[in-house]
Amino acid sequence: MRINRLAAATAFAATLALTVGACGGGSSSSGGGDNSSPKTLTYWASNQGTSLENDKQVLEPELRKFEQQTGIKVKLEVVPWSDLLNRILAATASGQGPDVLNIGNTWSASLQATGALLPFDDATFAKIGGKDRFLPATIASAGAAGKDPAAVPLYSMAYGLYYNKKAFAAAGIANPPATWDELVADGQKLTKDGKYGLAIEGGNVSENVHHAFALGQQHGTGWFDAAGRPAFDSPEAVGAVKQYVDFIAKDKIAAPGNAEYANNQSVTDFATGKAAMLMWQSAGANLTSHGMNPDDFAVAPIPVPAGATGTKATTSMVAGINLAVFRNTKNLDGALQFVKFMTGDDEQKQLNKTYGSIPPVKAAQADPAFATPELKALSDVLATSARPLPQVANESQFETLVGTAVKNLLAGAAAGKPVTDDTVKAELTKAQQQMPAN
Template sequence: MRTQRPAALPMAAGIALATALTLTTTACGGGSTTAGSDSSPKTLTYWASNQGTSLDNDKQVLEPELKKFEQQTGIKVDLEVIPWSDLLNRILAATASGQGPDVLNIGNTWSASLQATGALLPFDQAAFARIGGKDRFLPAAVASAGAVGKDPAAVPLYSMAYGLYYDKTLFQAAGIANPPTTWDELVADGKKLTTGSQYGLAIEGGNVSENVHNAFMLGLQHGTGFYDTSGKPQFDSPQAVAAVKQYVDFIAADKIAAPGDAEYAANQSVTDFATGKAAMLMWQAAGPSLKSHGMNPDDYGVASIPVPAGATGSQATTSMVAGINLAVFKNTHNLDGALDFVKFMTGDDEQKILNSSYGSLPPVRSVEADPAFATPELKTLAGVLQNSAAPLPQVASESQFETLVGTAVKNLLAAAAAGQPVTDATVKSELTKAQQQMPAG
């Protein structure tokens, strides 16, 4: 799947990530960028995230493009596609050891956390100049590339947003004319669509990242971003409790999602939607995966995720700013080649090819209006990114937030699936435990 799906981060790794690493580097390259000497000018290692329908699919997409880069520059790129379940821990091990790839994909929500390690090359004015300038990229995408007030730790590569996918045939059979725009409507529609082995909504309850992305979006709708203005965690506020309980209640109280969804962690919810076992799905750029399961674009519609009735401002948020960034390890032995590779991957031609292959949106201004990205699905998702998406907190502890809150939601969904009561008190207890596990400071 093209979406950002890191697995749970072990506490030892979380503590390692919270500790900024000081990496000794020697000057190399132009401007203010620094890195190790260009001792391997004809080779690069690249860690790519799993954006396609499989690791092999990613290789099929990327290898011809990497061959183009080699033909243009003489630099051979050694590719490794890493599953989301392993990627963050692999990156953390590399930052701790100083032995990482030259270039790597990172989930954009990790940008500030990985930036705090000091292991990634800052994209200052000189580095951006090497790849064509900062102004080439959409502001919302750049805003999810590092902490506010600091040079970004990466550059945007693929942009995505969440949308509500709905099965047109199942909606018609249930007498539902339009997709829901409020949560009350979604629950009411979901109950109409839940019959026999068919459910109204599919969720990926065993997936920590899916859980926290939805909790964050619902949190903003309830009036919390899970951190206060000083960057202090507020995981168990009344607003956070209400947001998480609303999500868990899809199984617990509303019963519009199957109890088995609490165990889903490998895109099974997409399969259920594509095969008619669920009528609705909240997902990022699902088109290519749905197609791989035999579902045609005419079979489904895409709308914005619902909001509370009458919601405005941040309470009308319908997605986190999703996407993948491209980063350079500060101690690369081929800084010039690494920056050339970033320029290549974010160039207009490659942006069209790669984002078209993955069903994602190009974060480059000159490409966003290309007709290839004017499908109904992508136009809807682009509108969400422009009008109703918000970045996850760009703070050093963001990865721990994802892991701990996402795991709390996973635990609550598992309890609901087992028939245990889920109350405000049980939700608050899980979120309080998550907050207590956050590193001090």
């Protein structure tokens, strides 16, 4: 369920300039065959399960259920995250794409700027059951502020602090840390005998920028100014990134080797007892698949500064997957019927149970399956202390450039290079200089 955008997002700036003026005109689908029949839809689903084949096994019975209800056949293609954004950009440039598609929710404003996705105005929302069915935080991550959303939420996630209860008890720590000072102090108690207090995924650009964003909120920056211009090297941004890099550089509660982790190795380290804390999205299924007993871990909100309120008490970005309709669809009514089906209470319960995610539809969250201690904790985060990443047209480049800057700084810290405000600012200034103009 993790999203890796680096390769795709690096191509985004050049392609975006083409797609803004190239998305008009109708076409048949390039993703699954001719969709000119009102009885056929094409759907690009993102890889949410353990494999592409696993997703097909999950989704095909649901699509047959939709066909039985409506008579509309859905041609499914599950697209790997490594390919999805490039596939979508190619479709917007050519005007030929699927009828319905999954997108990472942080891409919403960037793809909205191409004009290729159907806006969900009040009338369109009414056709799928109404806007007020969804959690407000998830709608806020579906497009730029002041504009009709470019998609609707499908699966939601949030970050939490996973901690090893046995390790905490052995170290005499009674409760999970609520502030960063407490986390560092606890992490130092837990760092001994070749084990570390915290595992991070320093080679993973997406993970880096997600934490940089939340810490930036806590330090008082949204990474862009009111006019949508990047503010990557502000004192607040520098402080946020330095705090994260210092887990290796100064606090020494994360292993230097974590700077190279990019493929969920931090989850493995936590599951196997090599680290006592982990900041992750909806990790429970992943942890148990690595043999960790669910009774051995618990989840708390990620720490905040002492006394923090408002946006400075942000503990997570709003994570998740959105469902969009390609504007050029020749079967708009069928596409909206499909969106209504996929976001209906029953399907929301079924699909989010299967994938271990949180329903963005409020009524579906009442199902007891989402009342486990883990999902309840993450649902509370999503409802109270999560904020959407910047909903600006060049958000994808922000993720790539800032996430890479943090990766570079962590690699330097692991190699013993000094980490100062000046070195952090220099790396963030370089990232800002590479941002394209709005």
